[in-house]
Amino acid sequence: MSRVAHSRTLRDRGLAVGMIEDEVRTVTPERAAKVQRALDRRVGSVVCVMEAVRRRHNASALIRSCEAFGVHEVHLITAYFRPSVGAARGAERWVHLRTFPTVAESIAELHARGFKVYVADLADDAYTPETLPVDGPVAVLFGSEVRGVSAEARSLADGAVMIPMRGLTESLNVSVSGAILLRAVADRRRSLVGDDLGDDEKRRFTAEWLAAEADGRRGLRARTE
């Protein structure tokens, strides 16, 4: 794709002309197209919430699974999250990562947007990944490694979902359970509504990404000059 066509494509995506002309010089057309293709394959109506997942490698691995399965939005219930670069391989840059100081605020926001929130928890009345209702927007909330899902999250959620355990161990690693559940939920939701990430969010994400790329390059130039 030529630079002019590339600039036009970004403009068609709704980015401000000044921004395009600055940033288009720093991002190759191929790379921009790759990012747009990934955004076109995302479900906006499945959200992952992580409650106090303390080990950075677990949180980062979970984020990486979200990105791989096209789950765009991730809530972290902690004020001090620094993802482990090794485990996520930078995937945290490719999802809409949001932090919430309390689980109540994340759940209230999701409810206000029409989401049902299910805790990933070994409960007697839990759905399985195959039976969880996906006829509307759905969020899956994961608990911490030692304590599991908090009582507050359980009381505010709309239900629970669990991966049946057939062995002697009581639970799975949080990032493993996340990969299994999110893959199933995202695919089932996608089969009903397709890839439904909204255009506004695609534009917002693209603008933020271009700004981060430009910052990174400016930083690199400053360090090497």
Ligand SMILES: C[S@@+](CC[C@H](N)C(=O)[O-])C[C@H]1O[C@@H](n2cnc3c(N)ncnc32)[C@H](O)[C@@H]1O
């Ligand atoms: C290591 S587990 C926590 C175990 C903790 N001792 C407990 O009592 O829940 C961490 C998180 O992974 C998720 N998880 C682990 N195994 C699961 C399963 N079989 N089904 C659903 N979620 C699971 C849950 O969200 C859980 O809070």
